[in-house]
Amino acid sequence: MTGFSSLSWPKVKILLIDDDEDDFLITKEICAEIEGLKPELDWVSTYAEGREAIKRQAHDVYLIDHRLPDGSGIDLLREANEAGFKAPMIILTGLGDHEVDLQAMAAGAADFLVKSQINASLLERSIRYSIERSRNLHALHESEERYRILVETSPDAVVFIDPTGRILFCNKQSSTLLDAERPDILLGRLIKEFIVPEDWNKFQETLNSLFESNAVKTVEFTMISLTGRQFPAEASINQIPEHKSYPRGIIIVIRDITERKLAESALRIEETRTRALLMLSQMTNRAESEIFNYTLEYAVALTKSTRAFLFQTNNNGGSFIFWPEIPQNSLASIYKSLVEEIKNNPKITTKTFIHTDSNPGLPPKELSFLCLPIIDSGNVAIIIGVNGNTNGYSQFEERQLAVIADGMWKTIQRKRSDEAVRKLTLAVEQAADHLIVTDKNGVIEYVNPAFEKITGYSKSEALGKTPRILKSGLHTPEFYKDLWDTILSGSVFRTVFINKRKNGEIYYQEETITPIFDSSNQITHFLSTGRDITERKKAEEALQ
Known part of the structure; x- marks a missing residue:
């Protein structure tokens, strides 16, 4: 279809589909009287010819008689619209018929004109209106299509809920995020189902705050999928006012922030580790027990544990240091067995024990341990370990423990070396x-x-x-x-x-x-x- 602007109208190509040649001649005369559009009128007389002409898309507007010898003008209009042709089509009829008018509009007609009432002014107005309307509808369709593509191809989940929190629409990424086979599985469910209970109040407060201002709200929370998988998420939430095309509701853009949270956690751990190693490097004038306790405190922080311990070998076998406190007596056998195992086979060790609490009312629980030996002159000098990470210990925690233990041992060695040098210096000087x-x-x-x-x-x-x-x-x-x-x-x-x-x-x-x-x-x-x-x-x- 030829493009138009509202300020400059080039020649308008019109096709009349009408079996009456007299109507064609009358229409041609009327078109000649229209000055602003410069219309060019072509004519075909049958449904079949009209259909073929429409397929060629060579005209800007189509005037279709309601009654054709081989079919209905409304059927031709409906067929053209279903095939996706966008040019405006105006239905013509010999008599004013309200029922036909309604049928024409329902089939997608741009306008409805009674032949006996057509004059140059009316035809010009109808053509202008039809072309402008078609152009606007086309622009609207393209805009909606662009937004649809944006929503469907968004890497984030897009969810539209009504004021009660029920899901009315969601894109494909929503089903991926929530472990659903298809987006329609989520429709009709409450958004509350996908938020862990402890975070629902915070999420609901964010929803309620939308009605106090139109600003976009952001909230972080833990989401839970249909399979029970939990993950950290961030939602950008905005209120959608009621419109004739859609109901009032709330649009939520949700993204999985697991990777971001892991990166933030890794950065915090890196900062903590750097601070700990720097402090350790400056502790050569402190007592060894103080160095050990400082190391254990940071070992807990770096490995997300609840307790750390250090076993130092000596001529009497060795001794334990615990942080933050000495464990209950029922755990003593576990720590001793770990120490003996590592002394006999000195390597990084992760192990899980089933511990029965001394309180008979408490159920048995799993305790995960991570331990490593420090070797001096071929012998185990120190064993350092942590326990209490609820997710168990991975290579990441192993690296953190190894780094902090290495920093501690270098400080201890430097302290002992400095002390030996001081003793030697005193001996030489005296x-x-x-x-x-x-x-x-x-x-x-x-x-x-x-x-x-x-x-x-x-x-x-x-x-x-x-x-x-x-x-x-x-x-x-x-x-x-x-x-x-x-x-x-x-x-x-x-x-x-x-x-x-x-x-x-x-x-x-x-x-x-x-x-x-x-x-x-x-x-x-x-x-x-x-x-x-x-x-x-x-x-x-x-x-x-």
Whole structure:
């Protein structure tokens, strides 16, 4: 059909379907009097010819006589509409007949005209009205079709309910979401059936708030499908006012937000884990028991458990720590059996026990456990575990427990290493024997307080120098060559030095020089330890 705008009307192509040639000639004369439309009139005289002409869709409007020699004009109109032809069709009749008028309109006629009353003005008005109406109906149909496609292809469920909450319409995605074979299975059911009871009041409050404002409302709730499957959902809800084409009601767009909730949960866990690991890394100055309790608290949070425990092995077998509280005595055997199993077969373990409460009025219940060992020098040093996750433990929870346990163990090892270094430092600083550390070339990098006391040189005076500052001149060049050949070959050199203090006093030093190697077995430093044996030497000389 030719397109029109209300401001510019091109030539209008009209087909008259009428068996009376006189009517054709009269109509042609009337069309000639119409100035605004510039009509072009064609003519066929039978039902069959009219049907073929309509199929070609070459005209903008059709004038169809009510009575044709081989059929009814209304039947032709009905056939054309059923075939999907959209051009406007006007029924013509020789006499004004209200019954025919009603039949024509029911069959889809754009207008109904009595031949004897037709003039240029009336025909122009009818044609204009029919074309405009057809165009508007076509636009409306296209709009409705677009919305229908949008609704049917929407990835979200679209549900239309009446004010009582009964489902009047739903799209295909609704049946998929609610585990129904077809959308029509859901029709007539109450939306309340698909919302868990504990969330219904919240959902109903959202529905009621629609009548206070026209704004779209959003609510999150847990939905339940026809098969009993529960999942988190989000609904956008809006009120639809009453209209002649549909009743007053509420449209609900529902989406499954399981993936979003999982992502949000994973993000929260990631943030919690990062915060826990950062705190653990700063706890090397805390007591081990405090580090253990902090780890167990976060193990519960990261694995969605209710309790965590830690078993630390020792010479007496080992001991338990629990968080947040010690379990009832009836659970002791379960924890002990878990520990023994993991000690004998050290690996990540998930296990479920049937526990009978000490209270005879309570039914038995399942307890899920997740445990992992921490190995030190080939032996189980610590076992850390959690229990109480109602959904059981997956690889995700295993990873969370492994990460927090690893962070704890690194902190414990660093704490123990720092403590060992502190002890060593105190021992070196408080030792009676002197200690010198030099680089490979003999440049002094460290001396202890005993060195300062024995030699008279302060640490600042010694650092950056070589042990030659103690040289007395009483050893031969061959002595020093033997020393360097020995330590550069990687061997330990032991001797008695005759050294000179800062004040020029000669003293005897019993000395051991040891090479220090790196991970590539290359010498990087030398460690010299010694003690002043001057008094012993004097005593030996006095006895001779």
